[in-house]
Amino acid sequence: MTQAPTPTADTVRRLARTLLKDGAGDGGAASAAGPGVRPVTEGPAPAAWWVGTRHVLRLAPDREVSARRRREPRLRDLVRPYVPVALPAGVAQAEWAPGLLCTLDTRLPGGTAEEHTVSAVGETDLAGLLTGLREVPARQAETLGVPRVSPRSLESLRRAAAEAAERLAAADEFDPVRLKQLTPPAAVQLAAQPGTAVLVHHALTGGHLVVGADGRVRGVLGWDAAVVGDPAEDIAGLALAVGAPAAVRAATLAGYGARPCLRGLWLARCDTLTHLAEALTGGTTAPPLLRTRLRRAWEPIMLERVTDLRAADETP
Structure with a gap:
């Protein structure tokens, strides 16, 4: 089993910059160093990060979660016409470590x-x-x-x-x-x-x-x-x-x-x-x-x- 490395703000910023094509469309939070990032929740190894004001980056911890998240955008597209609430839209996917997927999605407004x-x-x-x-x-x-x-x-x-x-x-x-x-x-x-x-x-x-x-x-x-x-x-x-x-x-x-x-x-x-x-x-x-x-x-x-x-x- 692949051992997931510990993500850092610099790691996430580099990933986000690549996925957003050098910060384009990040809601105005980009700088020369890349878009602003912060963990969604506190913890020693946060798996989800806010990217600017419009996106969220999620880091799959293992291959099983990676496989589920690869199909998630297609499942959301299937479900979306049937439900009265919003679902995130997928922006991009990539591997953040060997065999481990990261997904960049739109951020839904609200708490x-x-x-x-x-x-x-x-x-x-x-x-x-x-x-x-x-x-x-x-x-x-x-x-x-x-x-x-x-x-x-x-x-x-x-x-x-x-x-x-x-x-x-x-x-x-x-x-x-x-x-x-x-x-x-x-x-x-x-x-x-x-x-x-x-x-x-x-x-x-x-x-x-x-x-x-x-x-x-x-x-x-x-x-x-x-x-x-x-x-x-x-x-x-x-x-x-x-x-x-x-x-x-x-x-x-x-x-x-x-x-x-x-x-x-x-x-x-x-x-x-x-x-x-x-x-x-x-x-x-x-x-x-x-x-x-x-x-x-x-x-x-x-x-x-x-x-x-x-x-x-x-x-x-």
């Missing part, structure tokens, strides 16, 4: 769902996104190399989450009684239904939702993780990004029934428990975002109070 609260109107934007993904021809996505993946077993996730909940209880992080709402029979009833696979973004994190100050969802990033599979995974992602009630309202507006909504909710809840427990292993300090996601996913929703799973709407 993230971690910075701005999604409004009620923004929830309709998310509903339009889920509706559009369901309408994208799955076979066309697969011809681009998007993999088809099987639905996860909610019962397996429930068992792992139950163990994680006990560890979190010992650390005074979670009351495991709350997980008892998801009984083994309920987990079986919430299994993914046959014939419901659609194009799934599969990474609808708060950082991938571009949100305006008015709460509207203006764009969606991070399409390299897309798969053809269980639509409840995107409902789960939204529960972590914007909270369970907003995620379920958006999914309901998109035409999803009680079963996929509740399945997505419990996928998210089980994931938050296992991820937080893993992060706390060995007495390490968990990132605050993991606790935020747990809080969001476990927000109560009216649907779980009124739905009899045996008679749940099975609208895919």
Whole structure:
């Protein structure tokens, strides 16, 4: 496996200058030394950098991510006509290290769902996104190399989450009684239904939702993780990004029934428990975002109070 070197501002600046053809079109931030660059997030080896005011440069850390990002521009072109939100446009691609891809994309204006609260109107934007993904021809996505993946077993996730909940209880992080709402029979009833696979973004994190100050969802990033599979995974992602009630309202507006909504909710809840427990292993300090996601996913929703799973709407 290729070991990715540590990127530096000089490395990124040289790459950006080449990809922008000596700084042309960089939004006025170029100088004789090249366009202005800065990491999107802080860290020892940032993988995404702002380039001027109009572009973002992403550095793939390995060959697997490189392969996904090579197909990403074509997938975005396939998806774009079906969704009501903006998607980045690809500007250029190149290798930044042997076998490792870097991609220069247009920057979408706005903040993230971690910075701005999604409004009620923004929830309709998310509903339009889920509706559009369901309408994208799955076979066309697969011809681009998007993999088809099987639905996860909610019962397996429930068992792992139950163990994680006990560890979190010992650390005074979670009351495991709350997980008892998801009984083994309920987990079986919430299994993914046959014939419901659609194009799934599969990474609808708060950082991938571009949100305006008015709460509207203006764009969606991070399409390299897309798969053809269980639509409840995107409902789960939204529960972590914007909270369970907003995620379920958006999914309901998109035409999803009680079963996929509740399945997505419990996928998210089980994931938050296992991820937080893993992060706390060995007495390490968990990132605050993991606790935020747990809080969001476990927000109560009216649907779980009124739905009899045996008679749940099975609208895919």
